[in-house]
Amino acid sequence: MQEVADVARPADAVISAWFRARRQIGDADRGQIIELLYTLLRHHARLGWWLERIGRKDIPRHRLIAWLALSGQSPDQLRSLFNGDRSSPSALTEPERAMLAKLQGGSVDHPDMPDAVRLECPDWALEPLQRRFGPTFAAEMAGMLTPAPLDLRVNPIKSTRDDMLAALRDLGLKPAPTTMAPLGIRMPERLSLANLPMLKSGAVEIQDEGSQLVAMLVDARPGDRVVDFCAGAGGKTLAIAAQMANKGHVVACDINEGRLERAAERFRRAGLHNIQTRLLSSETDKWVKRHKLGFDRVLVDAPCSGTGTWRRNPDARWRPEDEQGVGHLVALQAKILASAARLVKPGGRLVYATCSLLSEENEEQVTIFLASHPDFKLVPLGEAAPGLPSAQPYYLSLTPAQHDTDGFFAAVMVRQSSPLSPKGEVKPAIS
Structure with a gap:
């Protein structure tokens, strides 16, 4: 090998x-x-x-x-x-x-x-991570040197967590309910996923508990119009559509056609029929302008350095995804967030998330966005999702060492009013 x-x-x-x-x-x-x-x-x-x-x-x-x-x-x-x-x-x-x-x-x-x-910290990430964690830096890095757990999310369209726990036990396995995500199941032992019938049927999906919590922050309701702007393989899209009980409309967007095609197969297997895929040419695709102010919820799970996934993907820390570095990613994230924000209607929710542990991709990115978008307001985490763990009042911030999940960041914002036209008139949503 x-x-x-x-x-x-x-x-x-x-x-x-x-x-x-x-x-x-x-x-x-x-x-x-x-x-x-x-x-x-x-x-x-x-x-x-x-x-x-x-x-x-x-x-x-x-x-x-x-x-x-x-x-x-x-x-x-x-x-x-x-x-x-x-x-x-x-x-x-x-x-x-x-x-x-x-x-x-x-x-x-x-x-x-x-x-x-x-x-096991690459040189490019040493200073940013030391600045992010301060005296707990060594403990946080040590937390990423152990094998990551295998988490499943139950699809409520097809089953319940209690039923899936029982079915897994009937297979001779030892599943346990996750402590934070209400639909999560943690598998303590290594197993061949190909042999799980509930995975083949779409009754469960593989999804880290932290990722499940990010999807929960979207708080999509039956009948809502929702966009997963950087849908990728569709893991969070699946969780969001299931929250909506197969009612309403979810648009899974991505710039990679292959990823969307694979995601669409997962949607069909899960029995979810309220999802539409949309291939975008870029973060500023004309589709965004045509649908501005048209959605109740918009999730931006932005491309990032992936530092939060190092426990699960230990090779990733030594394989830079982008030779232009984190600075290039930060600039791209800002463009994606600003573009996707146009889709949120007044009173609607915008969720920005990454699987990064770097402040410049997370808190600093949100601060810059809010400074240039005064019609958006940051929602306290306790109000957006009561009961979720976080040392910060406004942000979900998960790490392997503290929460035994992948590293995730998320912020919830709400649009207070519509952008104004040059004449001072509210611009209408275009469906």
């Missing part, structure tokens, strides 16, 4: 393609392979530091050998694993045995490691 180890492409896509070419591998072996790969990715910086320290070339095979040695495998165990059999790696070379001798007795963490290496 050299393709995964070099973090050049998303690990999940590489793994999926690798297994498609090796269909003979059983579920149990697949699970072990995936677990090992993600373990290596969660130790990417530290293994690289060790290889540099002992003067060995940083290649995937050396990373694997280093991890096994530093995690307690003896030389005899390693020689047994690397035996050259048809299903095993080739035998250890003399230089590799010398490498083992230098690593034996060590541990993955070392007191000489810089904090950024020990905490």
Whole structure:
């Protein structure tokens, strides 16, 4: 799996393609392979530091050998694993045995490691995250070095959480209700999702508990007109449409046609018929102007640095999504938010969300938007969604360390009045 180890492409896509070419591998072996790969990715910086320290070339095979040695495998165990059999790696070379001798007795963490290496934090994110978390920075980063849980969301159109908990237990599993999301189920054990009949039927969807809470903030009601402006794979769209009991109208927008097509299949499987997909050419597509002031709820789940997903996607921190950096993303987010805001009718709700932990993509972005859009007002979180956890009165701010979810940010705003035309007249909504 050299393709995964070099973090050049998303690990999940590489793994999926690798297994498609090796269909003979059983579920149990697949699970072990995936677990090992993600373990290596969660130790990417530290293994690289060790290889540099002992003067060995940083290649995937050396990373694997280093991890096994530093995690307690003896030389005899390693020689047994690397035996050259048809299903095993080739035998250890003399230089590799010398490498083992230098690593034996060590541990993955070392007191000489810089904090950024020990905490697996890329250089570009170090200062922003230290500024964001202050004295809790180390604890927050440590919280992203553990495996992410598997959360499901029950589709209330097809079932109830109690029924799904019972059905999962009947399969010999040990599900537990999530503590914050009312339709969430957490699966403590690893399992093959392909074998879950309720996933195939659309009775449940895979969705992190934090993502479920963001969808809840939209507070869509039956009969509402709603836009999910950056719908992507449609996870939050599904949750929103289900909130509406299949009544009203939801528009799932995105600039990627393939994502929308895959999302549409999920909508059909879930039995949701109140969703329309809309392919946009850009964040300022003419469709937005034609439908300004026409919607009760608008969700902007903006493209972002993805720092909140590092626990789930450990390779992402080492694979910049955009070579132009966070500054480019911040500018894009501002354009998307300003454009999508035009869709919100007077009294309507605008929800801005990211899966980022960076203040410049979150609180600072909202502050700048409100300064240039005085007709919008920030809604206190306790008023927008009573009972949701947050240390900040106006923002939902979730982290793996504090809430055992992916990292999410969300702010709820309401339009107080309509934008005025040059003559001072209220501009009407155009359907």
